[in-house]
């Protein structure tokens with residue numbers, strides 16, 4: 001059955017890199033119908049909204065969604081894809097390809113996966129004036145015995161961690177680690193929290209991960225605090241197999257880890273829910289280079305590799321990943337972020353040529 005893909009470019013370089021990925025997918029003659037409704041900055045000009053009804057309707061009927069990036073305009077698209085469609089498992093593989101420019105001395109063999117909780121935590125942002133908390137929770141005292149009324153004027157932010165959210169993300173991470181172990185990886189889940197300070201919310205996250213992993217006797221488990229983990233990602237990247245963490249920690253660690261594989265121009269991601277899935281580069285709308293045709297399309301093309309895998313087209317996914325690999329191994333056609341002078345379309349063309 002033909003799979004329906006909805007491509008939403010979004011803002012900044014989003015439309016350029018999504019176009020590049022579409023060209024690559026179209027050159028592969030797959031059983032895909034790729035729909036490209038207008039959205040983002042372009043749609044605001046025409047319809048007065050970044051996410052017109054047509055785009056939303058198509059999104060709702062899709063088998064998978066390819067998304068570019070958001071600056072300001074398309075934040076509501078990202079919000080819809082993540083929190084309305086409930087794509088709670090954000091998978092961010094960190095894999096080094098030979099020939100890629102990285103600040104790491106010995107990057108050969110870096111290959112791990114960050115599983116970021118994508119539906120709660122500090123997102124989508126629940127904030128307000130402290131005075132509101134002082135009024136609603138007059139008896140609340142923190143560990144130091146301070147109540148909200150004791151603060152001066154200021155703002156608060158609330159972090160939500162639910163049992164359901166913890167359970168499903170821990171399970172997603174364990175399933176991925178199991179899958180990877182079958183492919184020869186070490187079979188280890190590293191839970192990352194700040195439970196020494198956030199004893200309740202991070203405590204629940206950590207405890208749930210410890211419980212869920214008991215159902216996977218073939219996997220090993222470890223836990224590190226997020227500050228320690230940041231250091232370990234840089235120092236011992238090859239010791240990592242699967243990281244599972246809450247939303248904001250995963251956001252920050254995935255930008256850091258992305259650098260090991262060449263940065264945001266290279267790092268792909270998938271956001272998977274029970275019914276919907278969308279695929280996007282780890283991010284950056286890169287407004288400074290938008291419209292110049294020099295953005296690296298690889299992160300979005302590798303996100304399409306993840307999309308093909310999700311759609312059950314494993315062989316095709318592998319073919320496409322190998323084409324990307326071949327272009328970097330050769331090292332002739334590189335965008336400026338990789339130390340080259342090529343344009344987005346040259347890299348796209350080079351990848352398409354390797355597919356033939």
Ligand code: IPM
Pocket residue numbers: 070078251282283
């Ligand atoms: C990401 C991005 C988003 C996030 C922004 C654009 C809201 O940084 O996908 O990592 O914070 O999750």
Ligand code: MN
Pocket residue numbers: 251252255282283
């Ligand atoms: Mn981010």
